Structures are given as C-alpha cells and as structure tokens.
Amino acid sequence: MHAHPEGLAFAVADSQQSAMTIDASRDLEIRRCATQLRLLVAAGFAMTLLSASLAFDLWDGLGDYDTTLGYAGVALFGLVTCRLIWMLPAERGAVVVVTPYGIRDLRIGNEFLPWDSIAEISAEESRGHKMIVLTPTPALQQQLCGIRDLARCARNDRIVIPSDGLATDFDTLLRACRDRHAASTPRAALQQEDERGNQGGAQGFAVQAS
Numbered sequence: 001m002h003a004h005p006e007g008l009a010f011a012v013a014d015s016q017q018s019a020m021t022i023d024a025s026r027d028l029e030i031r032r033c034a035t036q037l038r039l040l041v042a043a044g045f046a047m048t049l050l051s052a053s054l055a056f057d058l059w060d061g062l063g064d065y066d067t068t069l070g071y072a073g074v075a076l077f078g079l080v081t082c083r084l085i086w087m088l089p090a091e092r093g094a095v096v097v098v099t100p101y102g103i104r105d106l107r108i109g110n111e112f113l114p115w116d117s118i119a120e121i122s123a124e125e126s127r128g129h130k131m132i133v134l135t136p137t138p139a140l141q142q143q144l145c146g147i148r149d150l151a152r153c154a155r156n157d158r159i160v161i162p163s164d165g166l167a168t169d170f171d172t173l174l175r176a177c178r179d180r181h182a183a184s185t186p187r188a189a190l191q192q193e194d195e196r197g198n199q200g201g202a203q204g205f206a207v208q209a210s
Contacts, residue, residue: 028176029094031167037088044081051077096166098176100183103134105161111147113140113159115184121177123170124160130170132177134159 051073053059054066095106102114113134120135135158136144144157163170 027100028098030096030098030173031094032087033165033167034088036165037084041081041084041088044077044084047077048074048081096161096173098173098180100180103161103177103180108159108161109147115181118181121174121181123174130163132161132163132170132174134161 051070054070055074056070057067059066097104102112102117104110104112113136117137117140118134119137122133122135124131124133141157163173166173
C-alpha cells in the first residue's frame with residue numbers, strides 16, 4: 001500500500017501544528033528588523049553628508065539659501081540617524097514580547113496586557129500594512145483613557161499592533177498571539193479546538209476523495 005503524497009503533506013502540517021502548540025508555553029521575543037533599520041541608517045548618513053556639502057557650499061549656483069538649508073539638514077538628518085542607530089536590535093533588544101500570560105509592545109507603550117483582558121484577536125490590513133487588532137474586555141476599555149500610550153494607538157476602542165519593521169513574518173506573530181490567548185482562556189481554547197477539528201475533518205474528506 002503506497003502512501004498518498006497529500007496524506008504525507010497533511011501529516012507534516014499536523015506535526016507543525018503540534019509543535020506550535022508546544023511552543024505556546026514559551027515566551028516569544030521579537031526584535032526589530034535589522035536589515036530595514038540598517039538601510040535607513042545608511043540613507044540617513046547619505047542625507048547628512050549631502051546636507052553637509054550644501055552647508056559648506058560645495059555646490060555652486062544652487063541658490064542663496066543652500067547654506068541655511070544645509071545646516072538645517074545636518075541637524076535634522078543627524079538627529080534622525082542617531083535615533084535609528086540607537087534603535088538597532090543588536091543594542092536595544094526585543095520590542096514585542098509574547099508570553100503565555102500576555103503581550104507587550106514597547107513601540108506603543110510599556111504596559112503589559114494580560115490575555116484575560118483581551119476578548120478577541122483579529123487581523124486587519126490597511127494600505128498594504130498588516131496589523132494585529134486586540135479587542136479589550138470592557139474592564140480594560142475603561143482603563144484605556146488613563147493609559148496615554150495605549151489610548152493614542154487605539155482605534156475604535158481596539159489596540160492595534162503593527163507588524164511592520166519586526167524580525168518575523170505576520171502569520172507567525174498572529175499565530176503566536178492566538179495560540180497563547182487560546183491556551184490562557186478555556187473558552188477560546190475550545191473554539192480553537194473546534195476550528196482545528198473542522199479543518200482536520202475537511203482534510204480527511206479530501207484524502208478520501210482523492
């Protein structure tokens with residue numbers, strides 16, 4: 001009896017899901033994307049050098065205000081470049097931490113959000129940018145107004161966590177959040193098991209049909 005290739009693929013998928021379930025008991029620390037930041041640092045250096053050349057009048061005939069613009073550019077791009085260097089992952093560590101107990105995103109604040117204060121986790125996309133949306137419980141919604149950073153990042157009483165600039169893909173981050181949220185709340189865990197059971201039944205039907 002020969003194994004069907006689709007059956008092997010489903011077995012691999014099931015093993016990967018099991019691995020993710022085991023990993024849900026561990027912390028996930030996500031740094032900023034080093035490649036993107038390094039490109040921004042390089043661009044900042046280039047703009048700073050260009051501004052310096054204008055400030056020292058190395059370009060003739062560009063106008064009467066090129067020196068002033070040059071000094072302004074050196075000040076602006078120099079500060080931005082220093083800020084980007086300070087944000088490099090090698091020096092600043094993780095910015096998003098997903099644990100079995102909650103999540104914290106240092107880009108929007110230092111507050112730790114327990115999973116029992118999150119009612120739902122969903123995914124949205126706006127203008128090509130994917131983001132994770134956390135729907136807080138009524139108790140947390142009442143506290144949002146008093147937390148300045150979270151209130152600034154909230155949209156329609158929901159907390160938005162952007163995936164841009166992180167050293168992981170969006171699907172991995174979303175799966176990690178949902179798995180840990182499901183493991184911390186029995187009701188969400190039952191819903192996740194039902195979804196996986198429905199997916200498994202559909203896959204088994206497909207194997208039999210093939």
